[in-house]
Amino acid sequence: xxxxxxxxxxxxxxxxxASNWLLFLCAGAVVALIxxxxxxxxLLRWRRKRGAATTLPAQLRTNIALEITWTxxxxxxxxxxxxxxxxxxxxxxxxxxxPDVTVAVNAYRWGWSFGYxxxxxxxxxxxxxxxxxxxxxxxxxxxxxxxxxxxxxWVPAFLFKRDAIPGRITVFDLRPEKDGTYxxxxxxxxxxxxxxxxxxxxxxxxxxxxxxxxxxxx
Amino acid sequence: MKVGxxxxxxxxxxxxxxxxxxxxxxxxxxxxxxxxxxxxxLSFIAGYMIVAEREADLWGDxxxxxxxxxxxxxxxxxxxxxxxxxxxAAALTCVGLGLVVSPTIAVMGIIAIFALGALFIVxxx
Amino acid sequence: xxxxxxxLARQPRADLLSWITTTDHKRIGILYLTTSLVxxxxxxxxxxxxxxxxxxxxxxxxxxHTYAQLFTxxxxxxxxxxxxxxxxxxxxxxxxxxxxxxxxxxxxxxxxSYWMFLFGGLVIFAGAATNEGAAATGWTAYAPxxxxxxxxxxxxxxxxxxxxxxxxxxxxxxxxFITTVFVYRAPGMTMWRIPIFAWEMVxxxxxxxxxxxxxAADLLLLFVDRNFGGHAFDPAYGGSALLWQHLFWFFGHPExxxxxxxxxxxxxxxxxxxxxxxxxxYTGIVLAAFAIAGLSMGxxxxxxxxxxxxxxxxxSFMSFLIAVPTGVKFFDWIATMWGGSISFxxxxxxxxxxxxxxxxxxxTGVMIASPPIDFQAHQSYFIVAHMHxxxxxxxLFAIFAALFFWWPKxxxxxxxxxxxxxxxxxxxxGFNVTFLPMxxxxxxxxxxxxxxxxxxxxxxxxxAIATAGSYLMAIGVLVFLWNVVVSAFDRTPVxxxxxxxxxxxxxxxxxxxxxxxxxxxxxxxDRPVFDARHPERDPSAVR
Ligand SMILES: [Cu+2]
Numbered sequence: 001x002x003x004x005x006x007x008x009x010x011x012x013x014x015x016x017x018a019s020n021w022l023l024f025l026c027a028g029a030v031v032a033l034i035x036x037x038x039x040x041x042x043l044l045r046w047r048r049k050r051g052a053a054t055t056l057p058a059q060l061r062t063n064i065a066l067e068i069t070w071t072x073x074x075x076x077x078x079x080x081x082x083x084x085x086x087x088x089x090x091x092x093x094x095x096x097x098x099p100d101v102t103v104a105v106n107a108y109r110w111g112w113s114f115g116y117x118x119x120x121x122x123x124x125x126x127x128x129x130x131x132x133x134x135x136x137x138x139x140x141x142x143x144x145x146x147x148x149x150x151x152x153x154w155v156p157a158f159l160f161k162r163d164a165i166p167g168r169i170t171v172f173d174l175r176p177e178k179d180g181t182y183x184x185x186x187x188x189x190x191x192x193x194x195x196x197x198x199x200x201x202x203x204x205x206x207x208x209x210x211x212x213x214x215x216x217x218x
Numbered sequence: 219m220k221v222g223x224x225x226x227x228x229x230x231x232x233x234x235x236x237x238x239x240x241x242x243x244x245x246x247x248x249x250x251x252x253x254x255x256x257x258x259x260l261s262f263i264a265g266y267m268i269v270a271e272r273e274a275d276l277w278g279d280x281x282x283x284x285x286x287x288x289x290x291x292x293x294x295x296x297x298x299x300x301x302x303x304x305x306x307a308a309a310l311t312c313v314g315l316g317l318v319v320s321p322t323i324a325v326m327g328i329i330a331i332f333a334l335g336a337l338f339i340v341x342x343x
Numbered sequence: 344x345x346x347x348x349x350x351l352a353r354q355p356r357a358d359l360l361s362w363i364t365t366t367d368h369k370r371i372g373i374l375y376l377t378t379s380l381v382x383x384x385x386x387x388x389x390x391x392x393x394x395x396x397x398x399x400x401x402x403x404x405x406x407x408h409t410y411a412q413l414f415t416x417x418x419x420x421x422x423x424x425x426x427x428x429x430x431x432x433x434x435x436x437x438x439x440x441x442x443x444x445x446x447x448x449x450x451x452x453x454x455x456s457y458w459m460f461l462f463g464g465l466v467i468f469a470g471a472a473t474n475e476g477a478a479a480t481g482w483t484a485y486a487p488x489x490x491x492x493x494x495x496x497x498x499x500x501x502x503x504x505x506x507x508x509x510x511x512x513x514x515x516x517x518x519x520f521i522t523t524v525f526v527y528r529a530p531g532m533t534m535w536r537i538p539i540f541a542w543e544m545v546x547x548x549x550x551x552x553x554x555x556x557x558x559a560a561d562l563l564l565l566f567v568d569r570n571f572g573g574h575a576f577d578p579a580y581g582g583s584a585l586l587w588q589h590l591f592w593f594f595g596h597p598e599x600x601x602x603x604x605x606x607x608x609x610x611x612x613x614x615x616x617x618x619x620x621x622x623x624x625y626t627g628i629v630l631a632a633f634a635i636a637g638l639s640m641g642x643x644x645x646x647x648x649x650x651x652x653x654x655x656x657x658x659s660f661m662s663f664l665i666a667v668p669t670g671v672k673f674f675d676w677i678a679t680m681w682g683g684s685i686s687f688x689x690x691x692x693x694x695x696x697x698x699x700x701x702x703x704x705x706x707t708g709v710m711i712a713s714p715p716i717d718f719q720a721h722q723s724y725f726i727v728a729h730m731h732x733x734x735x736x737x738x739l740f741a742i743f744a745a746l747f748f749w750w751p752k753x754x755x756x757x758x759x760x761x762x763x764x765x766x767x768x769x770x771x772x773g774f775n776v777t778f779l780p781m782x783x784x785x786x787x788x789x790x791x792x793x794x795x796x797x798x799x800x801x802x803x804x805x806x807a808i809a810t811a812g813s814y815l816m817a818i819g820v821l822v823f824l825w826n827v828v829v830s831a832f833d834r835t836p837v838x839x840x841x842x843x844x845x846x847x848x849x850x851x852x853x854x855x856x857x858x859x860x861x862x863x864x865x866x867x868x869d870r871p872v873f874d875a876r877h878p879e880r881d882p883s884a885v886r
Pocket of ligand 1: 107151186190
């Protein structure tokens, strides 16, 4: 398990999502500890003691100031969270005007095809998992669609997934920052071989990528 | 203004606001139409309740009402037994099943529904 | 009048015919509760089969075809046939009693709803007997996967018909509930004196009425596509694959609150009784329920962030807002316990379990309402964990709380306290052992609805732990069943009001007579039974 329970981010976009996650994780932990703490305190402090005189506790019903406070404070909190979320999402979804690499990804039952602009098309099914090769520190534009049912392109190490929907084209950018081979899954249930509908992503230095593109996939 | 009316008026108004805001922000037809239908349905009920509540005089709305006369079976009349519910539910299920499995079952279900409707009219007249 | 009552008193009989022709809301309630618990048992067994398959990677306990049917039927049954209908059954039994009415507004319609619910569920399960098996597209049945080109089996059609029948029954019941509460309240039972549970059921009914028609429309379109050559969801003919999701989630998200608001009501009834205090912030809790109901109509596409085709900020913000009224309820429950005299009978234990588990489900809910987090979490085991913390750790624990709390009223005898504590601890520990690891599975990259997973890394260990937890939960349920059996032989009468409770159902006998009340206490606050027990106190006092 990685830091703060996420895989270590390996793309520029993933770093934005990781810091957003960290914010929510901290906020969530604080809220959970406060509320669980209040519950635990109340239970310990006011548990009915055996044999104690059975007098009725004060029948307090309302306290307007208190109620307004615990409406407004969470409201402010979620507004702050929303601002951070909005910024993070804008960064994740921003598209560069001129991507270095463009790959058309098509999902189908049950495999993937990766068509490189000005290069080969790599295809593979669940019995022969295909590999997507991406250059490091360059922006890749993914043009995603599906030819039958809904699928989803998910690379957990990129902290990102996007649905592949028939009849729709979805576009996003990825900018990997670390060399390595990463696992990818289909994340939208698409029938029996859904669990096996994987792929892998290999991030390589730009020079290696150019060489690979020229010589074609081995 | 009674609570029920206020409930439907405010939820109708809320649905209208959400529908408009959603259209302005998202420009997405499916959701806008759904929210539009929602606003229409809630406003329709609110409109009905404006008329209906004018005539309603419920003892449940009287905070000081005495309830000694309101116990047991004297509060309205209600039927204790009826074969209609299970048979009509079975007939409706037959219609649905019939559409999938065989038209004969569907036709039987439709006939049963009409028979039940006739029986219901005879019973309640 | 005496003769009229004597005639009525002769009516109740225990034979089969009297049960299948009954229109008594209490009997219909018990039928609903029993049926939904049977469906829960079946769906729970399916869950055990799922967990057994996932106990280790590349397991061959069930085949891949069976596995898809297992999780489809598990989700469908838990959602459409258990968590939501259980609340309808509970409300059927309780609502007229709580507001001092003799029955529901439309008793025969009420019975019809029940039978449609029963038959609809059977139709869904009937798919398992067909050649190609039951529906296998998940409880969400996303088109175009569920279209005839891909899912050729009869099971999918039976699923559509069954869910349609259940959803129509649910809409009819919601109308019945709203009318009953608005019109049939006893003298003095003004709207601002009805119990919180009744308010939550009004909010739930409003939600059902607003959301379920979208589901019915969605199912109809799919049915026409499959059987009569429609193309609503087929992009090759100008249809839209996204339309299914819009219609489905326009229903599907409010449905989550249909499955949780009634249980907020249950918790709001139980905590005051075992804290010996009135519910804190009655008005605030009621307004929060309607705020949740209203907002939940504008959040459906937070299930669609990863489509890249919806207005993420709008849906994200609306979803965040729901945390505010939910938080209000939490603070009100804590304030109810604050300064009280708290005792830990089984209903209270389960209510506290609800508080602990549901809070975690709520917090992860806020997390995945943030699109950059959802991009990782969506359709992964993180979602599975989140939703089970809401519906399992939340609703299911409230369901057990309700069973233990109202069992004496329904059957005139208590469930055993000792066995109750056993089943609570088994379920509580089992639940958290099962579902806490799922958060980490999801973040590590395990998609949901898979029958196998990566054999390297932490996934095998986490899955083995989760499977062990699920067996622990099963033992907890068995202890509950044993409790039902042994307490059935218990002949100790419990009296009208064994918990020293507040609301009107505790003013009549246990179980209540067919016409509900021989006499009603004066209703001068939201706690008529408390007021009757404490004649020295002024009912309108706020302290
Ligand atoms: Cu797929």
